[in-house]
Amino acid sequence: MRSTWRMGLGLALLLAAPLGLTLRRARPAISNQRSPVTMADSLQARPPFEGASLSMADGENLLTNPGFEEGFSIREDPAVNVANGWEPWYVTGAGFGIRPEWNQEQLWLPSIRVLHGDYGQKMFNTWGVHTAGIYQQVAVPEGSLLEFSIWVQVWSSDCDDICVSPLEPCHPPSPNSHGNYRVSVGIDPTGGTDPLAEGVIWSDETVYYDRWVRLVVYATAQAETVTVFTRGRPEWGVKHNDSYWDSASLRVISLDQFAFLPLVLKDLVGPTPMPTATFTPT
Numbered sequence: 094m095r096s097t098w099r100m101g102l103g104l105a106l107l108l109a110a111p112l113g114l115t116l117r118r119a120r121p122a123i124s125n126q127r128s129p130v131t132m133a134d135s136l137q138a139r140p141p142f143e144g145a146s147l148s149m150a151d152g153e154n155l156l157t158n159p160g161f162e163e164g165f166s167i168r169e170d171p172a173v174n175v176a177n178g179w180e181p182w183y184v185t186g187a188g189f190g191i192r193p194e195w196n197q198e199q200l201w202l203p204s205i206r207v208l209h210g211d212y213g214q215k216m217f218n219t220w221g222v223h224t225a226g227i228y229q230q231v232a233v234p235e236g237s238l239l240e241f242s243i244w245v246q247v248w249s250s251d252c253d254d255i256c257v258s259p260l261e262p263c264h265p266p267s268p269n270s271h272g273n274y275r276v277s278v279g280i281d282p283t284g285g286t287d288p289l290a291e292g293v294i295w296s297d298e299t300v301y302y303d304r305w306v307r308l309v310v311y312a313t314a315q316a317e318t319v320t321v322f323t324r325g326r327p328e329w330g331v332k333h334n335d336s337y338w339d340s341a342s343l344r345v346i347s348l349d350q351f352a353f354l355p356l357v358l359k360d361l362v363g364p365t366p367m368p369t370a371t372f373t374p375t
Contacts, residue, residue: 152345155231156321159341162210165197172196175227176214182288182322183225190222193325198337203255208244208305208339216325217335222272226323230284231343233314241280241321242309243341247302249274251331258302272327272334275300278308284318293322305339311346319343 157178158164164177172194175181183192198215200207207213214227233239249258251269259270275298283292296310312319321343327334 152347155233155343155345156229156341157231159343160210161197161212161214161339165212176212179214179227179229180286181225181227182286183223184289189224190327190330191218193218193221193223193225193334195227206246206248206337208246210339213337213339215335215337217333218327218330219334220332221330222327222334224324224326226288226325227338228286228288228320228322230286230318230320232317233319233343234345235314235317237314238311238346239280239314239319239343240309240311240346241278241341241343242307243278243323244305244307244339245276245323246305246337247274247276247300247325248333248335248337249302249327249331250333253332256303269329269331271302272329272331273300274302274325274327274334274336276306276308276326276336277324278310279322279324280310280312281320281322282312282315284316284320286320288322288324295324298326 158176161176165174166177167174168181173181174196176197181195185191193216196215196217198206198213200211206215216223216225216227247258248255249272250263251271252259252263262268262270277296277298279288279293279295281287281290281293285292287293294310294312296308299306299308321341323338325334325336
C-alpha cells in the first residue's frame with residue numbers, strides 16, 4: 094500500500110530546457126549504481142550553475158512567493174516548515190520511503206545553499222529516502238502555453254563534508270557514497286493536487302550534486318488552474334539526502350516575438366504540441 098499526503102493548495106513543476114530556438118528535453122545521465130555515478134568526470138568540469146538561461150516566456154511571474162522570501166509557516170508539525178504559498182506533499186509505503194523534513198534554508202548558514210535573496214526551501218532525510226516535494230496551484234488563462242522553472246541544488250552524502258557529495262565510498266568497505274538523489278518537476282494541466290495522477294506531466298529525472306541546476310518544463314493549461322510540483326527522490330538512504338530549492342517561475346509563453354523566424358520545436362514535454370511559428374514574406 095502507498096499513501097499520498099498533501100496539504101492545502103498546490104502547483105505543478107516542470108522540466109525541460111530551451112536551447113537556442115529549438116526546445117528539447119534535457120536528458121542528463123542518471124546513475125543506477127551504488128558506486129560513483131557515471132558522470133563523475135563531467136561533474137568536475139561543469140561550472141557552479143547548470144541549466145539553460147534562455148527563456149521563451151514573458152509577462153509576470155504567476156507564482157506566489159516564488160523566491161521563498163515571503164515567509165515560512167509550520168504545517169503538520171515543526172518538521173514541516175514550508176514557504177508561504179506552497180504546500181508540502183509526500184508519498185509513503187513500499188518503494189516510496191518516509192516523510193522528509195522541510196525547513197527554511199538561510200543565507201548565513203554554513204551550507205550557503207541559497208541562490209537569490211536570503212532564503213530558500215530545504216527538504217531532507219537523515220538515513221532515509223523519500224518521494225516528496227512542494228506544490229502550488231495557480232490561476233492561468235485556459236489554453237495558454239506555460240513555462241515552469243525552478244533552481245535546485247542537491248547534497249547527498251554518507252559523509253559529513255557539507256560542501257561535497259562524494260563520488261567514492263566514504264567508509265570502505267561500505268559501498269555507500271551518495272544516495273543517487275534524483276530531482277524533477279511536473280505540472281498537472283488540469284489543476285489537480287495528486288502528484289501520482291496520470292495526467293501530471295513530469296520531466297525526466299536528473300542527478301547533479303553541489304551546484305545549482307535549473308529545471309524547466311512546458312505544458313498547455315487545460316483548465317483555468319494548473320498545479321506545479323517539485324520532486325526529490327533519492328534511491329539510497331545515506332546519512333544526508335538534502336535538496337535546496339530557490340527562484341521558481343511560472344510564466345505564459347508568447348511566440349509573437351519569434352514570428353519573423355522559422356521556429357522548430359521538438360520533444361515538447363506535455364500532451365499538447367506547441368504551435369510552430371512560420372516565416373511569412375512581406
